[in-house]
Amino acid sequence: MGLSLHISIVPVILMVFSLQVWLPLGCVEEERAALLQLKDSLNYPNGTSLPSWRKGDARCCDWERVRCSSSTGRVTLLYLYSIRKGELGDWYLNASLFLPFEELTTLFLWANQIAGWVENKGVYQPFKMSKLESLDLSYNRLNNSILSYVDGLSSLKTLDISYNRLEGLIDLKGPTNLSALYLSNITAYGSSFQTLLQSLGALPNLTTLGLGYNDLRGRVLGFVNLKNLELLDLSYNTLNSSNIFQTIGTMTSLKTLTLQGCSLNGQLPTSQGLCDLNHLQELSMYENDLSGFLPPCLANLTFLQQLDLSSNHLKIPMSLSPLYNLSKLKDFYGFGNEIYAEEDDHNLSPKFQLEVLSLSSRGQGAGAFPKFLYHQFNLQFLGLSNIQIKGEFPSWLIENNTYLKGLYLENCSLSGPFLLPRSSHVNMSVLSISMNDFQGHIPAEIGAYFPGLEFLMMSDNGFDGSIPSSLGSMSSLQLLDLSNNVLTGITHSNNSLQGQIPGWIGNIFCVT
Ligand SMILES: *[C@@H]1O[C@H](CO)[C@@H](O)[C@H](O)[C@H]1NC(C)=O
Ligand SMILES: *[C@@H]1O[C@H](CO)[C@@H](O)[C@H](O)[C@H]1NC(C)=O
Ligand SMILES: *[C@@H]1O[C@H](CO)[C@@H](O)[C@H](O)[C@H]1NC(C)=O
Ligand SMILES: *[C@@H]1O[C@H](CO)[C@@H](O)[C@H](O)[C@H]1NC(C)=O
Ligand SMILES: *[C@@H]1O[C@H](CO)[C@@H](O)[C@H](O)[C@H]1NC(C)=O
Ligand SMILES: *[C@@H]1O[C@H](CO)[C@@H](O)[C@H](O)[C@H]1NC(C)=O
Ligand SMILES: *[C@@H]1O[C@H](CO)[C@@H](O)[C@H](O)[C@H]1NC(C)=O
Ligand SMILES: *[C@@H]1O[C@H](CO)[C@@H](O)[C@H](O)[C@H]1NC(C)=O
Ligand SMILES: *[C@@H]1O[C@H](CO)[C@@H](O)[C@H](O)[C@H]1NC(C)=O
Ligand SMILES: *[C@@H]1O[C@H](CO)[C@@H](O)[C@H](O)[C@H]1NC(C)=O
Ligand SMILES: *[C@@H]1O[C@H](CO)[C@@H](O)[C@H](O)[C@H]1NC(C)=O
Ligand SMILES: *[C@@H]1O[C@H](CO)[C@@H](O)[C@H](O)[C@H]1NC(C)=O
DSSP, X not given: OHHHHHHHHHHHHHHHHHHHHHHHHSOOXXXXXXXXXXXXXXXXXTOOOOTTOOTTOXXXXXSTTEEEOTTTOOEEEEEOOSOSOGGGOOEEEOXXXXXTOTTOOEEEOOSSOEEEEOOBTTBOOOOOXXXXXXXXXXXXXXXXXXXXXXXXXXXXXXXXXXXXXXXXXXXXXXXXXXXXXXXXTOOOBHHXXXXXXXXXXXXXXXXXXXXXXXXXXXXXXXXXXOTTOOEEEOTTSOOOHHHHHHHXXXXXXXXXXXXXXXXXXXXXXXXXXXXXXXXXSEEEOOSSEEEEEOOGGGGGOTTOOEEEOOXXXXXXXXXXXXXXXXXXXXXXXXXXXXXXXXXXXXXXXXXXXXXXXXXXXXXXXXXXXXXXXXXXXXOSEEEOTTOBXXXXXXXXXXXXXXXXXXXXOTTSOBEEOOOOOSSOOTTOOEEEOOSSEEEEEOOTTHHHHSTXXXXXXOOSSEEEEEOOGGGXXXXXXOEEEOOSSEEESSOOTTSOOOSOOOGGGGXXXXXX
16 A cells, blocks of 8 residues: 555656756747757858757756746847857848747847848848847948848847948937947948938937947037937047037036047137036046146036046146046046146145046156145055156055055156055055166065065166065066166176076066
């Protein structure tokens, strides 16, 4: 009796077990078949990508680059980027292969050499993924015919078709819910571009627009409807400085504005335009030909966290006083401009605590370290190279800023001895003080105070004495440059030759 009861229970237990464990791991058969077809197509004629997608394996939700919904078990995300190997040549997609994926929300197909679509029995077959919200087809070889394919995607929120072979007239009618559109390097220009910009007016929900690397020239007027834009990237277009700021000034929702490499010249506007964008958090205008002083109205951009004005011809005071009211500012890149010394106003102190400050420049005599630096304690990277500062080694900077990782002070006219901070600074990874007038011994304990250094550049100074063996305890050191000093104890160009090369130096690349 007991035996027969036992036997009849076993299948029930197995069934329960398989229902609980098998279902979530398996996947919809129709989708599994489509994935295998997709694999064959992208490997055609003889590629070997996606080896984990195997015919005998039913658990397609576990396959690499596939994600399924935990409730329905259907495929929701396909991350199929950069998988078609270059030697296989162009890939022609079969749009029908995507039909089974009813719940797909995200499809990444970038960098796969997609050149177009195969026709099915001569019939044009658009994408029909009614839930698709994000489609990335960038870095392929698509032409304008892609536009009719995406027109059917009514739920689409993010579309990236940058870096393809689109050109001229871009007319998007279909996905009017788009919030993010990336059209970099589509080589639209002249009147075509005006038409594009006007057609963008039909996308009222657009918050992100990437138009970098186009041949957008001259007046940009079509933006006026885009009042909800939060991110605008116009980098590496040729823009007209005299009206771009006016036009952009109407987009008062902007949080991120990128205008690098846009051939902007003349002075920054002192009123109206740029300074009206009082929600800006990131502003990047590097690699332009901007000149003149920083306008006081920049103080209105009180939400600014990142400001990049590097590689222009701007006159930037070493004190950074025009930026003092920007209480949220964390990163300021001003390198490659003209840095000048300004009387420090004792009554003013900045409201910001910077994490990154880069002023390395073709600077003139800037006198001493600016006073505001004494009140910064969150700095992670500080670059002041090529500015004539005059003064001692700023060990106080290292003491005050416990998160400091990189300090760049090449060619700054600093002098005196190398001063160690009061305590060990484990996170410091780059210290560059080459081309100054430092003198005296390199402190014997340097290795214990900067145990995490990866790059240490101290060349072209007046250091003398022997090279401390504690450098050997810097286990991460990749580059050590002590050349052009008067050091002894190791073979070094332009140093006196004495003693033997310590064993530890074998791990380090020495520049001489
Ligand atoms: C794939 O086929 C092409 C010719 O069709 C050949 O040149 C290439 O070497 C093959 N690659 C592999 C990995 O078999
Ligand atoms: C495209 O895929 C569909 C669905 O698998 C198939 O029926 C059709 O034959 C394919 N078309 C081409 C041209 O390969
Ligand atoms: C786009 O490319 C496809 C396939 O390469 C080609 O058949 C078609 O004529 C091209 N269309 C345009 C508008 O250039
Ligand atoms: C826009 O999206 C909403 C929901 O997010 C949807 O109800 C509406 O139909 C969409 N509009 C269009 C034109 O597809
Ligand atoms: C804009 O988005 C809202 C919801 O975020 C939606 O209700 C509305 O339909 C969208 N507008 C258009 C034209 O799709
Ligand atoms: C933009 O596209 C053209 C060809 O259409 C290409 O030659 C150029 O290198 C691209 N620019 C960038 C920055 O990728
Ligand atoms: C730039 O815009 C100004 C004012 O709108 C105009 O006078 C000037 O001719 C434009 N310059 C170029 C190079 O298009
Ligand atoms: C900036 O703020 C000042 C007051 O600090 C105000 O007078 C000015 O209108 C504001 N706007 C611009 C664009 O400067
Ligand atoms: C900075 O803010 C203070 C008050 O917070 C204000 O008095 C001063 O005018 C502002 N400076 C600039 C340049 O806007
Ligand atoms: C050092 O800085 C001065 C002043 O900025 C500059 O003229 C000189 O070219 C710099 N030297 C090097 C080697 O960069
Ligand atoms: C930074 O160092 C200077 C000089 O030692 C000191 O006066 C100042 O109080 C320090 N600042 C902070 C924030 O610790
Ligand atoms: C050093 O870096 C680590 C990791 O980035 C961080 O957790 C730690 O707080 C840092 N320590 C100091 C003293 O800054």
